[in-house]
Amino acid sequence: MRLFVDTTLIVEAATSEDAATKLRIWCQGHVKVTSSNVLGETYVALTKKKGRPVPLMEPRPAADVVRTAARGHELVPTLPEDVIEGLRLREEHVMGFWDAVNCATALRSGCDRMLTTDLPSGSLRRELVCVNPLDAA
Amino acid sequence: MTIRLRPELLARVRRTAKARDTSPNRVVVDALERLLGAGQADVFTQIHEVAQRGGIRLPKDGRIPFDRDELHEDDD
Numbered sequence: 059m060r061l062f063v064d065t066t067l068i069v070e071a072a073t074s075e076d077a078a079t080k081l082r083i084w085c086q087g088h089v090k091v092t093s094s095n096v097l098g099e100t101y102v103a104l105t106k107k108k109g110r111p112v113p114l115m116e117p118r119p120a121a122d123v124v125r126t127a128a129r130g131h132e133l134v135p136t137l138p139e140d141v142i143e144g145l146r147l148r149e150e151h152v153m154g155f156w157d158a159v160n161c162a163t164a165l166r167s168g169c170d171r172m173l174t175t176d177l178p179s180g181s182l183r184r185e186l187v188c189v190n191p192l193d194a195a
Numbered sequence: 196m197t198i199r200l201r202p203e204l205l206a207r208v209r210r211t212a213k214a215r216d217t218s219p220n221r222v223v224v225d226a227l228e229r230l231l232g233a234g235q236a237d238v239f240t241q242i243h244e245v246a247q248r249g250g251i252r253l254p255k256d257g258r259i260p261f262d263r264d265e266l267h268e269d270d271d
Contacts, residue, residue, distance in 0.1 A: 065263070071239040072246035073253055081239040090238065102266045112252060119249025126245045129225045130238025156263045176263065
């Protein structure tokens with residue numbers, strides 16, 4: 059299977075050993091795919107303060123995390139057509155714009171599963187199923 | 196060990212190394228390890244280890260508030 063790995067899971071792996079272990083087991087033997095948009099979101103999620111006195115990480119080590127994620131995945135770009143398809147997905151499903159763009163990238167790059175903690179589990183389209191591997195048995 | 200690459204592949208390796216801010220050797224080693232599945236810990240284990248070495252600070256309640264739309268707003 060081709061698994062699209064979403065931002066939330068990369069951040070979870072960074073913060074939690076338990077999450078990293080669950081992801082390792084879940085993804086074993088499958089192709090792990092992620093996108094340029096996910097890498098960007100990961101960097102911002104790690105370095106933005108978001109109301110906290112300090113961010114989760116300083117910029118330089120956060121960049122190391124992003125580079126590590128980039129090396130360990132098949133990287134696909136986020137393309138203009140993903141934005142257009144994302145808008146269509148938003149009309150079909152209740153989801154945020156950037157969630158929809160990431161799902162569109164996953165669909166275009168031939169992924170079977172969208173691994174995320176941010177969307178309800180279940181079929182998005184016949185060819186793409188959303189799964190939260192941290193909840194899965 | 197010496198690996199000879201075709202010129203067009205070598206050019207691609209150099210471009211990738213520049214884009215990733217790393218060495219061409221690192222790009223080739225990473226690609227081989229990914230291809231052969233050897234020598235490297237799983238990516239999620241690596242991400243965790245790199246983050247811990249980089250001093251990631253966990254929120255006191257252990258929960259990471261995640262608002263994807265907020266990620267695309269201007270920096271605070």
